[in-house]
Amino acid sequence: MENNIKNKIVVITGASSGLGEETAKHLAEKGAIVVLGARRSDKLEQIVNDITAKGGKALYQVTDVTQKEQVQGLVDIAVSAYGKIDVLINNAGIMPIAPMAEVRTDEWDNMIDVNIKGVLYGIAAALPIFQKQGSGHFINLGSVAGIKVFSPGGTVYSGTKYAVRAISDGLRHEVGRHIRTTIIEPGAVDSELKLSTNHEESSVGVNEFYKIAIPAASVARAIAFAIEQPADVDINEIVLRPAAQDF
Template sequence: MKNNIENKVIVITGASSGLGEATAKHLAEKGAILVLGARRTDKLEQIVKDITSKGGTATFLKTDVINKAQVQALVDMAVNTYGKIDVLINNAGIMPIAPMSEVRTDEWDNMIDINIKGVLYGIAAALPIFQKQESGHFINLGSVAGIKVFSPGGTVYSGTKYAVRAISDGLRHEIGRNIRTTIIEPGAVDSELKLSTNHQESSAGVNEFYKMAIPAASIARAIAFAIEQPADVDINEIVIRPTAQDF
């Protein structure tokens, strides 16, 4: 084997664009077997075509991470098709930014459902398999907003990413020596995440902030670095910012 990624079965949620797409393509180049989930099947189909046309192996299933059964079906498809799952990348997320005073409870609910419960559903689906295999790797996408509150307007988003950080840390403590847990915490990265905001003033601020964004491929390389370590090495946390980002 050329590396510790080749022939690993890797499931990615939120794989239809941005970090998910970039990670899928980068890992495919390293010989991984990809199982991709997202809501937009037209985009997933094109990504799979791009990967397979270059000799890679990939498949997809329509997956909304707020639906526990669909997340379970994605993981089950990986195991039923390839006999195992080596890595689950909990990548799906949204970032609608608005002041708390706007009281956008529907947006708060969506962030909690996707950013927190979506991660938990992924863990719930894969953990029994990892325990049976006595191996596996969770990679959860957090944010620098889970280290420092993104303000103004990002209080609830930061709350969800603080939760992902706590869940990742607690999971690592609980599940024992054979299963790895990594949290990736990006700063400004070029993706569709910035498009989640429809509060006009906040959107202008987000777009200005994201002018410094680094490519999604930067995060894909960090994820590959965590995966390719020997089985007895667990990269717990990686924080990645543009050099121009000061928080």
């Protein structure tokens, strides 16, 4: 099934570290051409250099997913360079954990902007292209926190990931047959996500919880599994956790 990844054009947001970086490198090793978007140009440049040094194909564009025009620009550069896109991975996300009573509305706004609107902007940019092509694959990064509320402190974060799950399922209903939709819902994974929390007490709890984290490469393999299936097979949902995680 590896040939179902080879030469596919894959656009990845949040690609400068963690799940995005590992997924980019893993797919490139399998022969995909990856187009990477994130805010940190130095990180993106290094990842592209690492991929190309090993004979892979990659390019990047600085992208803030809260800016609709920048997400559109990332998709546009992929189409301009390669004539199409096959897969869009909506990976960018943040997770500032704090009790609701802290009323950190700026953090709530940021989570909504990145975790929900960032996914919607990705869909908006790629969907017309997929419809014109008659093919395409959306892969949206959710969380086990979008299946069970991560509490205490993760109520708003869970709300954003419940939204991603609903959007993914609704999108599948609307554009299925020729366009595939997958939601990947990881538990604790070693990435920079845990660094989003500024509330001191919550940060202690998050860091303790993440001691059981599995490598980001585990998620990259799950993403590759969804992509490499034949065109008539749509892997709609993958949930993966550390074996030690009890929720």
